[in-house]
Amino acid sequence: MSAITPTRERILYAAAELFRRQGYAGTGLNQIVAEAQAPFGSLYHHFPGGKQQLAEDVIRAGGAFFQHLVTAIYDAEPNAEASIRAVFTTAAETLTATDFQDACPIATIALDVASTNDHLRRATAEVFEEWTTALTERLDDSDHALAILAALEGAFVICRAQRTTRPMHAAGEMAAALVTR
Amino acid sequence: MSAITPTRERILYAAAELFRRQGYAGTGLNQIVAEAQAPFGSLYHHFPGGKQQLAEDVIRAGGAFFQHLVTAIYDAEPNAEASIRAVFTTAAETLTATDFQDACPIATIALDVASTNDHLRRATAEVFEEWTTALTERLDDSDHALAILAALEGAFVICRAQRTTRPMHAAGEMAAALVTR
Numbered sequence: 475m476s477a478i479t480p481t482r483e484r485i486l487y488a489a490a491e492l493f494r495r496q497g498y499a500g501t502g503l504n505q506i507v508a509e510a511q512a513p514f515g516s517l518y519h520h521f522p523g524g525k526q527q528l529a530e531d532v533i534r535a536g537g538a539f540f541q542h543l544v545t546a547i548y549d550a551e552p553n554a555e556a557s558i559r560a561v562f563t564t565a566a567e568t569l570t571a572t573d574f575q576d577a578c579p580i581a582t583i584a585l586d587v588a589s590t591n592d593h594l595r596r597a598t599a600e601v602f603e604e605w606t607t608a609l610t611e612r613l614d615d616s617d618h619a620l621a622i623l624a625a626l627e628g629a630f631v632i633c634r635a636q637r638t639t640r641p642m643h644a645a646g647e648m649a650a651a652l653v654t655r
Numbered sequence: 656m657s658a659i660t661p662t663r664e665r666i667l668y669a670a671a672e673l674f675r676r677q678g679y680a681g682t683g684l685n686q687i688v689a690e691a692q693a694p695f696g697s698l699y700h701h702f703p704g705g706k707q708q709l710a711e712d713v714i715r716a717g718g719a720f721f722q723h724l725v726t727a728i729y730d731a732e733p734n735a736e737a738s739i740r741a742v743f744t745t746a747a748e749t750l751t752a753t754d755f756q757d758a759c760p761i762a763t764i765a766l767d768v769a770s771t772n773d774h775l776r777r778a779t780a781e782v783f784e785e786w787t788t789a790l791t792e793r794l795d796d797s798d799h800a801l802a803i804l805a806a807l808e809g810a811f812v813i814c815r816a817q818r819t820t821r822p823m824h825a826a827g828e829m830a831a832a833l834v835t836r
Contacts, residue, residue, distance in 0.1 A: 495770040499681030575770045581812055585763040588815035589676040589756045599817040620813070620822045621829035625802065628809030631762055632801070634769035636780040641801045648802035648833050 482520040484510040490532045495575050498529055498586040498594070529583060530597050536579030537601030545608055554613060554653040558622065562646025565626065566639035574637050577630035613653060622649040663701040665691040671713045676756050679710055679767040679775070710764060711778050717760030718782030726789055735794060735834040739803065743827025746807065747820035755818050758811035794834060803830040 479487075488510035492501040503525055507514050521527045547564050551557040568576055584598040602623065609619035629645040660668075669691035673682040684706055688695050702708045728745050732738040749757055765779040783804070790800035810826040 497678050497680055497767045499678055500767060500771065501680075582766040584812055584816045585766055586678045586681060590681065595816060595818075602813050602816055617821075617825040617828065620825040621806065624809035624813055624822050624826040625806045625829070626809060627812045628805035628807060631765055631808045631812070632783050632805055635765045635776060635783055637776075640798075641805050644798040644801040645805040647798065648806070648829065651833065652829050 481510070481512050481516050485512050485517055485520060485528070486531060486535060489528050490536050490579060493529060493532055493583050494536075494577070494579055495582070497582045498591075526591070526594065529587075529594055533580050533583060533594065533597040533601055537604060540579050541605055541608055544605075548612065555650050557612070558650045558653055559646055562626065562629070562642055562649065565630070566633075566642040566646075569630075569633050569639055569642065574634050577634055578627055581627055581630055618652055621652065625649050662691070662693050662697050666693050666698055666701060666709070667712060667716060670709050671717050671760060674710060674713055674764050675717075675758070675760055676763070678763045679772075707772070707775065710768075710775055714761050714764060714775065714778040714782055718785060721760050722786055722789055725786075729793065736831050738793070739831045739834055740827055743807065743810070743823055743830065746811070747814075747823040747827075750811075750814050750820055750823065755815050758815055759808055762808055762811055799833055802833065806830050 485506060489501070489506045492506060492509060503517060504514070506528070507517050517528070518524060521531070523530075544561055547560050548557040551560050565577075580598050580601055583594065584602075587594040587598065589595075606616065606619050606623055609622060610616040613619055613622075625645040625648060629642040632641040633639055666687060670682070670687045673687060673690060684698060685695070687709070688698050698709070699705065702712070704711075725742055728741050729738040732741050746758075761779050761782055764775065765783075768775040768779065770776075787797065787800050787804055790803060791797040794800050794803075806826040806829060810823040813822040814820055
């Protein structure tokens with residue numbers, strides 16, 4: 475990232491990447507400022523609430539960004555079946571292109587904080603809710619939306635562990651079948 | 656857990672619970688021995704490889720235990736559709752009964768280590784592979800097995816974040832539909 479990127483954005487971007495790859499507990503503030511090439515003091519200047527505020531901003535910004543990305547892919551297709559296939563195929567391509575590191579921006583944090591930090595848990599819950607709402611608007615079926623989101627999230631978990639995109643393609647076929655019946 | 660439980664098992668059980676709820680990085684050895692009511696030295700006596708060996712044993716033992724549990728539920732039903740429904744319904748009941756803390760024994764570790772510890776990543780990959788094989792033997796379709804496992808894993812993520820079992824039930828309906836067509 476260029477040094478002319480504002481410090482706040484550099485910190486947010488570095489934190490997003492580290493949280494996604496290493497989890498919330500596994501990421502230290504020192505590592506974030508080093509990665510962001512920012513002075514340590516600038517972190518508390520821009521994020522007075524420290525690590526928790528930074529994580530909440532990462533969850534909400536990452537959630538909005540991912541939703542924007544996925545709905546753009548979804549809405550470019552002519553029907554629901556093609557849209558679902560395009561989303562899962564793009565997810566598989568992203569996993570391959572990033573050496574199985576870049577997947578859901580909030581899943582790793584979500585599992586880390588689900589039982590340990592209720593404030594951050596609520597933030598992840600709200601992002602999952604927004605994604606479900608966006609998909610429900612397109613499918614007219616909130617159960618189908620939830621099921622498809624679950625398939626996508628679970629496929630990310632198994633793909634990252636096994637370093638193969640097969641689970642993503644298998645989950646995508648199941649999700650596509652759900653909306654074509 | 657009773658004090659007559661052997662020390663090694665007390666440590667393994669405490670570690671399993673803490674890793675599942677807090678993740679790998681978020682769990683310290685001091686916390687594990689405190690929870691296990693074991694002297695600190697006993698941890699390295701029973702697990703000379705320290706935290707990584709403990710995590711690997713937790714992943715493999717948790718994987719085998721969960722597989723035993725799930726296949727028992729699965730095999731008690733008369734057909735694949737009923738089996739899949741029973742597995743997802745039991746998962747939802749377990750989430751409710753444990754205040755949304757007990758879900759997949761390895762998902763939280765799997766995301767934590769996927770990009771940070773290749774030795775442990777391989778252990779989680781092997782467990783997912785064993786689960787997929789067990790389900791493939793029952794469904795005669797490895798893509799269906801992978802897709803259903805993804806739906807189950809992703810539903811755990813969203814249910815724990817949102818503290819509701821709706822995603823598990825929606826994912827279960829999708830999975831049941833896949834094996835009845």
